[in-house]
Amino acid sequence: MKNTVVTFKKAKEMNEKLTMLTAYDYSTAQLIDNAGINGILVGDSLGMVCLGYEDTLSVTMEDMIHHTKAVSRGVKNTLVVADMPFMSYHTSVYDAVVNAGRLIKEGRAHAIKLEGGVEVYDKIDAVVKASIPVMGHIGLTPQSVNAFGGFKVQGKDEQAAKKLIEDAIAVEKAGAFAVVLEGVPSKLVALITEKLSIPTIGIGAGVDCDGQILVYQDMLGMFSDFTPKFVKKYETLGEKMKIAFETYIEEVKNGVFPAEEHGFKIDEEVIEKLY
Incomplete structure (x- = not known):
């Protein structure tokens, strides 16, 4: 069955778990699609697992379009979501809409993902009004790694937890069809998931999300630079x-x-x- 943003909405309503993985090339996307997954994220994580950068900040729009085109050619039934790279939407609403449009028109993505909550409300709202589905991303947002002082769990104290709840509500109100929660304590995730009518997709966020996502190289043991605590290795393909x-x-x-x-x-x- 073809997966769309409507599929994600109905899964939340029916209390059915959603599944997502990353992919960055045609052959991997084809394998994942054939397995029957709901969604593929062409993540800016490609900067680390494909291009060898130490973080996601150096990834360009051209990188994202190139890899998204390859993935989109490999899928038949999977929803393809493409990441908006660092500084492709931070500068203005205009830039956000134009760059999101490029990922849809040139990359052939079905939706885009951008990081942030309250502070990117206007960008999400404008992109959605341009008829482009948006997946939000809050919590440990890798593009803010320098502001966070590293890859750290978010929302652990009262003030930070309240901010995450506000961010999640803002992302939903802006029109996003789903939101990724990364590096967030499990009990806080359960609270946020209960408050939202859109599905939450977790990575390092416990079992109470409406769905899960992993970087495929991590879960297959193909990326050896480091392994996050939240990763389960389903295979040791690297070895x-x-x-x-x-x-x-x-x-x-x-x-x-x-x-x-x-x-x-x-x-x-x-x-x-x-x-």
Whole structure:
């Protein structure tokens, strides 16, 4: 079944959990789509897991459009959400609408995601009024890593918790169809999820969200720079890939690969005529 923003709304109403993963290329998107997931996020996390940056801040609009186009070509039934990169919407409402439009028109995304709560109300409102679905993102917002002083859990004291509740309500009122909660204490997440009529998607936010999202390289053990506490590794593909690469190297060096079955034949009489 084709997943849309309406699918997300109905899942919340029916108390059905939503599932999302990141993807950044055609072949991975195709595999995830075939598995039957609800949504794929083309995250600006590609800056770290694909491009080797230490954070997401260096990711450009061109990066996001390039990867979103690849992902969108690989899916048939999955909702594709593309991240708005750092400084693509912070400067003005006009920039927010124009750049969101580029991700839809050029990247072929179905929706966009941007970070922030009360302070980006006007941007979410304007993008939604331009007929572009918006997913919000509050809590540990990676584009604010310098302001936060690192990747830290958010909303742990009373003032910060109240701010997160206000942010969540603002994101909903601005017209977002869903909101990501990242790095937020579980009991606070349960409270926010209960208050909102739009689905909450958690990452490092406990079980009480309406859905979950993970970076696929994290959950498959393919990214070894660091592993967040909230990640469950469903496979150790990174180690398996390394073993496969080593085996390939060894077989090539020893003349084991390619074997006869990996080659193509030609009639012997053709070869004889060449001498």
